[in-house]
Amino acid sequence: MSTVTVFLDGLSVLGPGMPDWSAAQPCLQGQQAYAAAEVVLPPAQALPATERRRVGAAVKLSMAVGLAAVADAAADAAQLPNIFSSTGGDCENCHTLLDVLASDERLISPTRFHNSVHNAPAGYWGIATGCTAASTSLCAYDATFAAGLLECATQALSSPQPCLLVSFDTAYPEPLYAQRPIPYPMGVGMLLSAQGSASSKARLQLSFSHEPATTMPDAGLEQLRLSIPSARSLPLLQLLASGQPGRVVIDYLDDCRLAIEVAA
Amino acid sequence: MQAIRLSAYTLTSALGSGLDAHLAALRQQRGGIVKKRWETVDFDVCIGEVAGLDDVRLPPALQHYDCRNNRLAQLALEQDGFVASVQAAVARHGAGRIGVFLGSSTSGILSSEQAYRQRDAQTGALPPGHRYRETHNAYSVADFVRHFFGLSGPACVVSTACSSSAKVFGTAQRMLAAGLIDAAIVGGVDTLCLTTIYGFSSLQLVSPNPCRPFDGERDGISVGEGAAYALLERAELAQPGDILFTGIGESSDAYHMSSPHPQGLGARAAMEQALSMAGLHAADIGYINLHGTATPSNDAAEGAAVLSLFGRETPCSSTKGHTGHTLGAAGGIEAVFSVLALREGLLPGGVGTRQVDAQLPCNYLLQTLEQPLQHVLSNSFGFGGSNCSLVFSRVGA
Numbered sequence: 001m002s003t004v005t006v007f008l009d010g011l012s013v014l015g016p017g018m019p020d021w022s023a024a025q026p027c028l029q030g031q032q033a034y035a036a037a038e039v040v041l042p043p044a045q046a047l048p049a050t051e052r053r054r055v056g057a058a059v060k061l062s063m064a065v066g067l068a069a070v071a072d073a074a075a076d077a078a079q080l081p082n083i084f085s086s087t088g089g090d091c092e093n094c095h096t097l098l099d100v101l102a103s104d105e106r107l108i109s110p111t112r113f114h115n116s117v118h119n120a121p122a123g124y125w126g127i128a129t130g131c132t133a134a135s136t137s138l139c140a141y142d143a144t145f146a147a148g149l150l151e152c153a154t155q156a157l158s159s160p161q162p163c164l165l166v167s168f169d170t171a172y173p174e175p176l177y178a179q180r181p182i183p184y185p186m187g188v189g190m191l192l193s194a195q196g197s198a199s200s201k202a203r204l205q206l207s208f209s210h211e212p213a214t215t216m217p218d219a220g221l222e223q224l225r226l227s228i229p230s231a232r233s234l235p236l237l238q239l240l241a242s243g244q245p246g247r248v249v250i251d252y253l254d255d256c257r258l259a260i261e262v263a264a
Numbered sequence: 265m266q267a268i269r270l271s272a273y274t275l276t277s278a279l280g281s282g283l284d285a286h287l288a289a290l291r292q293q294r295g296g297i298v299k300k301r302w303e304t305v306d307f308d309v310c311i312g313e314v315a316g317l318d319d320v321r322l323p324p325a326l327q328h329y330d331c332r333n334n335r336l337a338q339l340a341l342e343q344d345g346f347v348a349s350v351q352a353a354v355a356r357h358g359a360g361r362i363g364v365f366l367g368s369s370t371s372g373i374l375s376s377e378q379a380y381r382q383r384d385a386q387t388g389a390l391p392p393g394h395r396y397r398e399t400h401n402a403y404s405v406a407d408f409v410r411h412f413f414g415l416s417g418p419a420c421v422v423s424t425a426c427s428s429s430a431k432v433f434g435t436a437q438r439m440l441a442a443g444l445i446d447a448a449i450v451g452g453v454d455t456l457c458l459t460t461i462y463g464f465s466s467l468q469l470v471s472p473n474p475c476r477p478f479d480g481e482r483d484g485i486s487v488g489e490g491a492a493y494a495l496l497e498r499a500e501l502a503q504p505g506d507i508l509f510t511g512i513g514e515s516s517d518a519y520h521m522s523s524p525h526p527q528g529l530g531a532r533a534a535m536e537q538a539l540s541m542a543g544l545h546a547a548d549i550g551y552i553n554l555h556g557t558a559t560p561s562n563d564a565a566e567g568a569a570v571l572s573l574f575g576r577e578t579p580c581s582s583t584k585g586h587t588g589h590t591l592g593a594a595g596g597i598e599a600v601f602s603v604l605a606l607r608e609g610l611l612p613g614g615v616g617t618r619q620v621d622a623q624l625p626c627n628y629l630l631q632t633l634e635q636p637l638q639h640v641l642s643n644s645f646g647f648g649g650s651n652c653s654l655v656f657s658r659v660g661a
Contacts, residue, residue: 094385110522113459117369117423126648127520132516136514139420163383174389179390181396
């Protein structure tokens with residue numbers, strides 16, 4: 001057996017020109033031209049005020065995306081195992097640490113240090129939602145969305161609860177931006193379950209494939225797909241927005257892609 | 265869960281390269297933590313450093329991955345016949361049916377730390393030879409190992425701080441259960457860098473002396489580096505004496521970013537789940553490899569959790585007094601220590617610990633014991649409240 005089947009119970013997106021899933025649908029469906037726009041990250045309201053003031057883009061973005069996906073499925077965040085998949089975590093924080101460590105005064109702040117761990121957004125998620133279930137934070141460079149989707153699907157299959165995927169990416173400032181030019185923060189949230197329910201949106205069958213990845217017909221969306229790891233999800237989001245069954249191939253690792261059959 | 269066989273395993277740390285060096289160190293209760301000046305750190309620090317990394321050369325085709333972390337990744341792969349075991353698994357299953365799931369908390373960030381010191385004075389640009397993707401990015405080490413073996417199956421790096429390379433056993437188990445793969449290389453690699461030495465120092469969590477887990481006078485961690493790997497396959501053909509991975513528990517503290525829940529509730533939940541998945545009771549566990557970082561609060565929380573679940577009898581110890589805290593690699597390294605304990609019937613006495621904290625009246629081993637073992641538990645608890653416990657079992661005759 002090399003195909004896994006899971007149900008999509010909740011969905012969210014937050015990226016350039018896509019402030020939420022309902023606003024993203026017209027351009028994904030081709031009814032409206034896509035235009036990238038600066039991403040507005042809402043404050044992490046679920047955190048206590050003392051924590052809220054100190055968190056950066058990675059926490060704001062991942063929490064907004066996670067909470068929207070949970071709300072979309074009318075689920076209880078406190079009960080859900082979760083996967084936080086990101087290529088760089090909090091890139092701004094990482095740059096600041098590197099900058100301080102390269103200086104003569106290497107006095108790095110304890111808060112900056114604990115925010116530097118890749119699972120800091122997952123840690124804040126647990127604090128904000130009271131969730132004590134399993135939480136995995138992972139990275140696979142450009143393959144980060146598909147890697148998170150696989151981890152979430154297999155976690156959902158081995159768990160009585162649905163599993164939450166938060167795939168998100170933030171941007172480095174220079175000089176690392178030159179090596180990792182992610183132009184905008186972007187996140188995608190999905191709630192996957194093994195059994196599905198009457199309110200499940202779709203059934204997803206995942207399998208490995210050698211076929212090339214499905215591209216986006218709109219040049220702006222294709223540019224976005226190629227420039228942010230989490231945006232490698234766009235062909236899947238487009239198919240889901242259409243409300244039709246179908247099949248897409250999304251980018252994963254260099255010689256291994258992920259085929260997804262979507263059924264109602 | 266369906267039990268999973270460890271077809272091969274190896275580890276490399278400040279104690280040496282490969283299993284024999286580690287067995288000898290466990291038997292002699294010898295530690296590898298030394299006080300020294302390291303890199304450009306401007307104070308003496310007690311670290312568990314792996315010898316010889318400056319001399320490791322990556323294959324010509326993989327030169328762009330060159331950094332301290334991937335050098336350690338390769339040095340560790342080359343021990344104990346691990347490469348040949350993976351190649352045999354590739355022949356059995358195919359390169360596309362083997363996953364690579366490794367844990368790391370800092371990856372090759374040292375390369376960016378050094379590159380930031382060499383920025384162009386005018387433009388601020390990094391030096392031209394810097395390779396972020398293949399060195400600094402968290403995925404780097406899995407990418408390197410995947411290319412080292414020419415594999416084409418799934419891969420990722422789990423980065424959940426100090427539980428990272430314990431949790432990859434869960435990733436592999438779920439992928440095997442879903443039928444997406446037939447084997448997995450799991451483990452972890454983490455190397456010394458300025459971020460962790462200065463970062464843990466800023467939190468006042470670093471001891472001025474080699475660390476003393478569970479000691480009444482413990483005063484912080486010693487940062488170490490190391491790597492461990494295991495090759496996992498389904499256990500249909502397990503033979504007497506084989507080592508099986510039989511249970512995993514994963515939980516979150518939902519409490520604080522850098523302090524554990526004071527009563528160790530998350531730790532206890534992870535241990536209970538691991539026992540439950542293995543179909544075992546607390547009394548079945550013959551030895552616990554503690555997370556045991558040697559900070560006052562971590563050991564107190566873990567000790568409380570262990571006492572509440574196991575009582576005072578189950579032998580336990582932390583091998584962080586031997587190796588230092590190898591951060592994202594710690595879970596994998598301690599998994600292999602646990603496997604060695606099972607295989608050899610060897611319960612490691614702690615290094616560095618002189619008088620066990622009277623507030624933590626666990627059966628903490630101050631002397632190495634030799635007695636047969638059937639089931640062993642290994643704990644790994646990380647920043648952000650990420651907890652993972654693993655159970656390993658020996659197939660009886």
